[in-house]
Amino acid sequence: MAEFWLPDVRVARKLSKDTDVLVLALVDTAAGPRIVGLPAEVDDAYKTAMGETVQQAALALGAKPELGHTVVLSAPGKLRIVVVGIEDIDDIDFSAQAATGAALRRVLGLKSRRSLRVGIAFAENYDVVTAVAEGALLGCYRYKPPADKPPIAEIRIIAPDVEDAALACDAAKIRAYGVCLARQWVNTPPNLLTPEIFAEEVAREAKARSVSFEIWDEERLEVEGFGGILAVGGGSDNPPRLVRLHYNPQPSLGLIDDAGTLSMRRTKADSTASFHLALVGKGITFDAGGLSLKSFENMSTMKYDMAGAAAVAAAVLTIADYAPNVEVTGWLALAENLPSGTAYRPSDVITMYNGVTVENANSDAEGRLVLADAISRAGEELPHLIVDIATLTGAARVALGDRTAALFSNAVTTSQLLDTAAFAAGEDVWQMPITEETKKKLESKVADLKSSGDRYGGAVTAAAFLREFVPEYTMWAHLDIAGPAFNRGEPYEHIPSDATGFGVLTLVNLALIIAAFDDDIFDGELYEADEDD
Ligand code: BES
Ligand code: ZN
Ligand code: ZN
Numbered sequence: 430m431a432e433f434w435l436p437d438v439r440v441a442r443k444l445s446k447d448t449d450v451l452v453l454a455l456v457d458t459a460a461g462p463r464i465v466g467l468p469a470e471v472d473d474a475y476k477t478a479m480g481e482t483v484q485q486a487a488l489a490l491g492a493k494p495e496l497g498h499t500v501v502l503s504a505p506g507k508l509r510i511v512v513v514g515i516e517d518i519d520d521i522d523f524s525a526q527a528a529t530g531a532a533l534r535r536v537l538g539l540k541s542r543r544s545l546r547v548g549i550a551f552a553e554n555y556d557v558v559t560a561v562a563e564g565a566l567l568g569c570y571r572y573k574p575p576a577d578k579p580p581i582a583e584i585r586i587i588a589p590d591v592e593d594a595a596l597a598c599d600a601a602k603i604r605a606y607g608v609c610l611a612r613q614w615v616n617t618p619p620n621l622l623t624p625e626i627f628a629e630e631v632a633r634e635a636k637a638r639s640v641s642f643e644i645w646d647e648e649r650l651e652v653e654g655f656g657g658i659l660a661v662g663g664g665s666d667n668p669p670r671l672v673r674l675h676y677n678p679q680p681s682l683g684l685i686d687d688a689g690t691l692s693m694r695r696t697k698a699d700s701t702a703s704f705h706l707a708l709v710g711k712g713i714t715f716d717a718g719g720l721s722l723k724s725f726e727n728m729s730t731m732k733y734d735m736a737g738a739a740a741v742a743a744a745v746l747t748i749a750d751y752a753p754n755v756e757v758t759g760w761l762a763l764a765e766n767l768p769s770g771t772a773y774r775p776s777d778v779i780t781m782y783n784g785v786t787v788e789n790a791n792s793d794a795e796g797r798l799v800l801a802d803a804i805s806r807a808g809e810e811l812p813h814l815i816v817d818i819a820t821l822t823g824a825a826r827v828a829l830g831d832r833t834a835a836l837f838s839n840a841v842t843t844s845q846l847l848d849t850a851a852f853a854a855g856e857d858v859w860q861m862p863i864t865e866e867t868k869k870k871l872e873s874k875v876a877d878l879k880s881s882g883d884r885y886g887g888a889v890t891a892a893a894f895l896r897e898f899v900p901e902y903t904m905w906a907h908l909d910i911a912g913p914a915f916n917r918g919e920p921y922e923h924i925p926s927d928a929t930g931f932g933v934l935t936l937v938n939l940a941l942i943i944a945a946f947d948d949d950i951f952d953g954e955l956y957e958a959d960e961d962d
Contacts, residue, residue, distance in 0.1 A: 430621065434574040436547075436581040438602065438711050444548045444587055445467050448746040450539065452511045452532045453475055454525075454551040455487065456518040457494035464512065465521070466551030466587070466852040471504070478505035490704030496524055497531035497922050501539070511535050525557045526855050529564030530923020537569065537580050544582035552588045555597045560855075561586055562601030567923035567930075570609045572616045600751070604937060607747030608930035610634070612852050614739040615914070615928030619715035619732040622746075623667035624763035627714060627735065631742045631761065635674055638749045645671035655806075656780045657798035660789070662717055662764030664772025669764035671803060672738075674745045676757045678702050703754040706949045707812035708745065708936055709803045711796045711819030712738025712763040719766045719792030720774055727823075733928060734796070736914035737819040738763060740932035747937050753944035760807045762799035766792070778876045782806055783898060786876040794881045796821045797891050801898040808900040814843065815899060816939065818908040818932050824887030825909035832913050833857040834931065837892035838906040839899065847906050847935070850942055855923075858908065867893035908932060 444451065454465045455560070464484045475483050483502065487510075492500040498514035512531040515524045516531040529549065536547055549565065552558040565584050588594040614622065614630065628644045630737040635642040640733040647668040650659055662669025713734035717723060718827060723731065745759035773779070777789045779798065783805035787798065796819050807815055834851075836858040838844040844860050851858040867890050870882030878897060882890040892907050899905040920926050 430573060430613065430617050431572065432571060433572065433609055434579060434610045435606065435609060436569055436579065436584050438565055438584040438586065438598060440558065440588050440598045441548075441549065441585040442587070442589045444471070444550065445546065445585065447546055448548040448585070449507060449545040450509050450511060450536050451539065452513060452529070452536070452549040452551075453483070454515050454521070454528060455492050455494050455792070456515045456521065458518045458707070459781060462488065462492070463518070465553070468550060468587070471508070474505050474947055478624065483744055492715050499531055499535040501535065509539065514582045518908050521551070521553070522556050522560065522856070525552070525560035526564035527565070527922035529561045530568030531921070533565045533568035534920055541580075544579050546582050547584045548587055549584065550587040552586050552591065552594070554591055557591060558586055558588050558591055558594045559601045559873045562598045563605050564923045566602065566605035567608055569678040570612055572613065572927070574769065603747055603750045604934060607743045607864045607937065608933045610746065611736070611739040611743035611930040611933045612925070612928040614742070615733050615930075617732075617735045619765070622714055622732075622735070623661065624714055624765060625668040627712065627738070627763055628670040628672045628761070631672055631674070634742070634746050638746060639676070639679065639752075640745060640749045641675045643673040645850055651794070653782070654780070655782050655802045657782065657787070657802040657880070658764055660773040660777065660779045661713070661719070661766055661795040661799050664769045665765035665767040667765050670761075671806070672742075672763065674742065674759035674761075676745055676749045678752060678754050678756065698799065702754050702941050702944075702947070704754040704775040705758070705812040706940055706943060707758045707760065707810070708741045709760040709800060709807050709815060709817040710738035710741030710762065711735070711800055711821060712761045713796060713799070714763060714765050716766045716793070717768060719795060720768045720772050721792040722768055723793060730915055730917065733915045734820050735763070736910060736928065737817070737932070740818050740910070740930070740936060743930070743933045744936035744940075747933065748940045751937070753941050755940050755944040755947060757940055758807065758810065759801045762803040764795070764799055766795045768792075781898070785878060785897065788873040788876040788879045790879050790881040794891070797875060797880060797894050800895055804895060804898040808898070808903060809954075812903065814904040814906070814943075816847070816906045816908070816936065817895065818910060818936070820911045820914050822888045822891050822911055824834035826912040828861070828888060829859055830912055831916065831918075833859050834913050835888050835909040836860045836906060837863055837889075837909070838904075839896060840904050843904045843906050846939065846942065847908070850938035851935040853938045856931060856935050857913070858935070861889060861892070863893050863896060864889055908935070945958070
């Protein structure tokens with residue numbers, strides 16, 4: 430797998446003299462558009478040389494306080510200024526990631542003979558420093574590393590007054606690296622990322638961290654009865670795999686304190702987590718549709734059908750880098766769905782890992798079969814919460830478009846948790862119902878369940894099918910990312926074309942939220958607060 434390149438990003442106390450590009454924000458205020466983060470000496474020098482302020486010049490050039498809108502000004506000396514729009518002054522926290530991503534894509538488009546030194550000067554608090562660093566790195570991601578010199582030599586975030594700015598930046602680097610790792614796997618061509626290779630690549634990353642791993646090959650899958658994964662993978666010469674990643678917090682390993690902020694020490698003496706989160710990802714390295722063959726158009730992007738597994742793997746690795754006090758298990762269900770003489774047929778009956786029999790309604794509905802096995806296996810360990818993530822149905826994309834994931838769950842608090850985590854990640858999710866009518870649709874004359882229903886509410890039926898494999902009394906959520914996992918259009922904000930890495934930050938945030946919440950309960954803080962009243 431090709432290695433991707435990311436620029437060096439750090440915080441600095443002041444703008445260095447050899448900065449080539451300065452990034453500023455234009456926000457909307459009650460008094461009209463206003464530039465944020467402009468160092469006085471830069472404005473003075475600009476005014477002396479050009480006869481107007483940077484703000485006047487930017488507005489004259491058409492700068493707008495619209496999210497991600499950019500203009501470029503040439504300042505005295507070799508300095509260039511990129512002014513990026515943010516809609517509302519109160520939205521800086523939420524918009525900085527997207528705006529900085531757009532700004533850095535603009536910087537990468539600038540012509541220059543040498544690698545650029547970039548300064549970003551509008552990060553005014555801890556959260557904005559994280560968002561800016563994250564957005565900058567995410568905006569710089571390319572599948573291919575630069576052929577000769579890197580386009581950017583360094584990025585410096587000027588944040589002299591922000592407490593713990595360096596920690597905020599370190600956290601952002603961990604997060605952005607995780608997203609780019611997922612993007613890289615998803616963008617890798619399917620002949621170069623078979624289930625076997627994908628499992629090995631993930632294992633390589635796990636070895637470099639405190640994450641243990643286990644890989645089931647086809648023989649072990651057979652012995653242990655993973656009927657769904659074997660059926661789907663049976664049509665390909667590249668055999669299927671199941672991967673288990675395990676992160677278990679260790680004493681004094683942590684980077685997160687009890688308030689959920691990044692620090693180099695743990696304050697809790699007992700670091701054995703009391704909450705176990707299981708993440709399950711669909712990893713179809715190529716989905717041709719099997720014997721229910723897809724059309725040329727629909728097949729063309731199906732290397733990205735492993736984006737759920739990529740998000741799970743990258744999230745577990747990223748969580749381990751943070752080391753919060755929560756146990757996390759990641760399950761990757763990897764197979765290639767191809768038509769052949771050994772492929773599973775529509776109308777075959779498959780015995781799944783948990784013993785439930787399933788009539789295969791359509792060999793292109795393969796994702797739910799590999800997930801059902803992995804969810805059953807994950808459930809055996811009795812985690813408190815199972816979250817699966819999958820490019821599962823075209824119907825989810827039809828319903829919600831290309832930028833929003835469909836969220837299903839079996840408990841209100843679970844969907845709220847996912848909603849909060851996604852919002853903080855800058856990722857859009859929208860909750861959908863699992864309706865009563867799906868029960869009938871999944872009835873089979875020859876097996877316990879049928880794998881799919883008619884063409885209406887396809888994302889809902891798929892979710893209803895998966896729910897059958899979640900153990901009783903286990904909280905569960907399902908994210909259908911068929912829309913937002915892949916950007917078929919032009920890049921926007923911090924999102925490139927092709928693989929987006931959608932889901933990684935939501936899952937990472939989920940673990941951090943659970944850890945912070947858990948610590949609160951077990952440190953007795955909630956109880957103490959009551960006593961004070
Ligand atoms: N991988 C596809 C879902 C998909 C479609 C993802 C388009 C992204 C874009 C999945 O395996 C699939 O083919 N699902 C079928 C299910 C149907 C046969 C019940 C679908 O959505 O058509
Ligand atoms: Zn399919
Ligand atoms: Zn698929």
